[in-house]
Each structure stands twice: as C-alpha cells, then as structure tokens.
Amino acid sequence: MKRFQILLFAFILSASAFAQKEFIDKLGNIDGVTSVYVSKTMLKLLPQLDVKELNLKKISQKMDGVEILTAENQNAAKKLKSGALSYLQKNKYEQLMEVKDGKDNTIIYMKQKNKDYSSFVLLSADGNHTGFTLIALSGSLTLEDIQSIR
C-alpha cells in the first residue's frame, strides 16, 4: 500500500508538471501570435491593485496564473482560433456564454478540475477577423468573483 501511494504521488507530480501554461504550450508557437504569462508567484507580488471602481486584489490572490495569447494578423488569428476551439473541445471545456456585440464576438469557456480549482477561457474575435485574443485564468476563483470585478 505504501509503495502504491508513493507511485501515485509520482504520477500526480508528473501530471502537474504538464498543467502549467497549457494554452501557451499548445498554441504559443503559431507565427504571429504573442504570448504573455503571469505566474502565481508574480500575482502574489502585485501591489494593491487599487484601481478605482475595481476590486482586483482579492481575486488576483485566488489565481494560479494568467495566460494571454494575441494574434496580430489575419492568418495568425485564423490558426489561433481553430487551434483554440479544437483544444477546448478535446479537453472537455464547457461553453458558458457567447456574446455578440456588433461584429465582435466573445465566448467564455470553463472547466472545473475539482471543487476548488477551475479554468476559465475567454476567446475574443474582432469583426474584421484581423485580431483574435485568448485569455485563460486558472485557480480557485468563481464566476461570482469575476462578475464582482466591475
């Protein structure tokens, strides 16, 4: 039993080594795509996020990381969009909401990995199909937390 527990721990550790920056690792190599990653350590170092009307500090402490991928041209936007949609579908992310505002389109996805850990992904495309942004948040934050920001 002791051996089994040690082995299980080793497998879980190896799985978690893959879990960070999952979108940047998968899609960050596309030409024309810029990636930004803010780690949990950096989030903890942020000073009081004291922007007027916003309540960011409490939420940033619940976050494990932020990934932002931005496509800067039409070709990159097309590849990033199709890559993102394919990855989200394969990894069983659920679509929460789609908001169309004029020509701009925004979709929010979510995956609950366990009771205290969720990932939220926002895909945003402009109407001209020249720009596409993927923002991924992970951690123990909830939809209510995100809603309460503004």
Add this chain to the structure above:
Amino acid sequence: MKNEQDIRIPEGLNQRLSSLIDELDAQERKRKSIRLRWWSTVSVAACVALAIGIGVHTHSQDKKLIEVNSVEEAQIQTERALMAFSQALNKGLKQIEKADETTVRVNESFQNCIK
C-alpha cells in the same frame, strides 16, 4: 474410539504431501518474483514520466513568450485579462436579465388575456 495403531496411512502419502508442499512453495516464490518485477517496472516508469514532465516543462520556457519580469507589466496584463472577462460576463448576464424580464412581461400579458 480407534487405536492409533489401527489408523492406516496410505502408502506414499508422505512423499506426495512433501512434493505438494514443494510445488506450492515454488508457485508462491514465482508469484512473488513476478509481483516484485511488476512493481519495479511501474516505479521506473513513474520516475521516467516525472523526469519527462520536468524536462518538457523546462523546455517549454524557451518558446516564444513575453516573460513578465516586472511587477508593473504583470499588473497591466492581469488587469487587462480580468477586465476583459468581467466586461464580457456582465454584458452577457445583462442580456439574460433583459430576456428574463421580457419573458415575465409576456407571461403576465398572456395570463391577462386568458382571464
């Protein structure tokens, strides 16, 4: 009650029992050896998986990526991300609320018509 001397032991029973015990012992040793080999293989596989995971993670740091080294830049990017999420979510929820209100109004009108 029978006398002990009257109990007859079949011929060759000793040898048969002895060889059965030896056979069972050999089987048990073989099973233990297989189990030990299996655990050894699985533990090596787990270590390899762990090493690969750490290797891939380290290697992935080299990919095209803006590393947020300054706290100011991290703050800007985090605010941008959270604002984008919040605005989209609240926009969507507002529309749902509007639709809900419309549904209630339509329902009330319908009820009034029936009366």
